[in-house]
Amino acid sequence: APPAAPAAQEVAPAAQEAAPAPAADITPTKQAAMETYADIAFASYEDSYLTALALQEAINTFVENPSAETHQAAKEAWLAAQEPYGQTEVYRFYGGPIDDADGPEGLLNAWPLDEAYVDYVEGDPDTGIINNPAEYPEITTDLLIELNQAGSEENVSTGYHAIEFLLWGQDFSDSANGSRPYTDYIAGAAGTAANPERRAAYLVAVTDLLVQHLTAMKDAWDPAGANNYRAEFLALDPDAAIQKMLTGMGVLSKSELAGERMFTAYDNQDQEDEHSCFSDNTHRDIVTNAQGIRNVYLGTYTRIDGSTVEGTGLQAVVDAVDPALNADVLTLSDTAQEQINNIYVPFDQAIVLPDERENVLNAVFTLQDQGDAFAQVASALGFSINTALPE
Template sequence: MIKRLLPLLLFCQLSIAATAPAPREIVEHYSDIAHAVYEDAAIAAEQLQHAVQHLLDQPSEATLAAARQAWRQARIPYQQSEALRFANPVVDDWEGQLNSWPLDEGLIDYVADDYAASLGNIAAQMNIIANPRIELGGAQIDASQITPALLRDLHELAGNAANVTSGYHAIEFLLWGQDLNGHKPGAGQRPYTDFVNGEGCSNGHCQRRGDYLRAATALLLSDLHYMVGQWARGADNYRAELLALPSERALARMFYGMGSLSLGELGGERIKVALEANSTEDEHDCFSDNTHWSHYYNGLGIRNIYLGEYQRLDGSTLRGPSLSQAVAAHQPQVDSQLRAALAQTMTTLTALTDIAERAEQPQKFDMLIAPGHPQGRQLLGDILQSLTAQTRAIEAAAASLNINPNAS
């Protein structure tokens, strides 16, 4: 998280600097980027939905592989959206429906005999797919029809954050199954026959498993459409609320979102916690071994917000008035330092993707966090160092505009 900066002063410099964009223009373009990235996330989720339906209609190795690839593609725009979290309440309050992790997968489907659930989670092995009627705490839950509404009702059941029934990671688990390899090579190996109805169904309840996957994907798409609407122009929505704020508060939200993702979430929760605990359970995309890309696109999302740039799924690039331009108009050296810090972070994250995707002996994130893996500790330590320096540079950029992100 960003530490407290200078006290909030009158926001006058931007209006008198000839080459600086107007604060409202920066916030308008920020809102345009938000709308574009969520629109892309919805487009990618719709493609995932089509791939899932093809898998369920014609289960095979090929259709399962295609659905998995569609899931990976869907992560690209969504992970870039996370720099919009934290200071934008409409995003932060909603995000848990789509991206909560780690999850107790025994709540959803079958798991290995040695499955270790979260301590004290009474629903950790409830297995919605196997049980049309569920007894929990003396109450009965009717799960005979697996629908988006049921998944929404059961999400974070009993107030436990590990009871994740919806979002990207629930879908990921259904497509890959548990990753039982620990720190060794390999992701989840769910067979396509888990989705074969009738003869040939493996592990039972294939119809209900397909119903769950279909419902979870539909719910994901619905949630993303909601957020697209929150950033659309000309509506009574969050975008209008943001633009109605005093300029210094709106810009403070931009800085706060960047800094919070940079150090508190990506550096802390997603990298340092897993590294220090050598914990594969704390790996972000733990079933698919896609974590390196999720981290990369988180980093890119931070860069996007500062530079006012976003490359869309169709290859076009959205550019406009940016925080970078505002900072450069007042303290060019501060802007140069933050640009350099962002570039260094992307260099270290690129190294993470390179080692994970190399042709011979790839090293995925869960392998890099293994005990006694000096190369992994060095690489992830370099990323943490870059994220720390980047966050300090974000603080300095905010201070150059007399903005206090904590006052957002």
């Protein structure tokens, strides 16, 4: 027995010296995850910008030559533009470029929108900015920015949902989306609404703004930029950067997506509470928001051209600290994706049909659990996050 003692003495100091090693070893993994995050943020915003350019082209063609075909092409371009943008919402909620004091989030994607603030509604053909040339003789991008959410959060005059309303109109159908006719943009006897030229000017201006704001977001994350947000982000202490990443993921999963966008509509059973109510595209908003969270966690993003941006994901950081917790997050992410894909389409029917409501609620609970899991990840890394919506 005595000869074994020196060996034990030799092992103990070595073990003590080795203890801090995992913390030191994980820093490069954290930094690699930060790089991947910034790369995916840029690619997602660049895709949002590119699809907005295509939307702009389709809208310009439509207003120059309104027809059933050009109208449909503009709608399809709007739907295509939503696909990458929905995946960028994970970059919100921590004061990044999208929603810092000067950020354009409220100009890009504000909702719900009071239709009567923008254009005619059923029962009131003379309402809205479009039908008020006396007060607003010229429709410009500056005017639309000035009027956005003036006096009320629902006074939305800019962004994706203003464009959506101008393309689809109000949705009065249980099974179909809004049915605004293309003739709303035609002057003369064939026209179906007053002020078609102003409506066209509004649609062009609001789309120009969309492109302008997405250009700024793309530039903020551009790896070619020297003094932009990407450079600032990558210079952060790794834990401070990962805290931001987890905050965006946690707030989106638990509060914005599960709460504001899904549970509120489920609870009220009212399509006025759904995110893309005019086009009935809310199911895709839910899918793309959840996918955006997965993109960050897994470290991979599929671009609109089919190519892939990938690198070290947040999962590698979590796996190095707590493999069981990483497995839990991956399971929650897979479950959420499966449950979201089971939600009845259109979403405004999923929230009222008795046999379909449970699927919505199941996805809500899983997304809430996923948000809580991101808070556990933060704790495992030695800091905390708040998954509630900012005031």
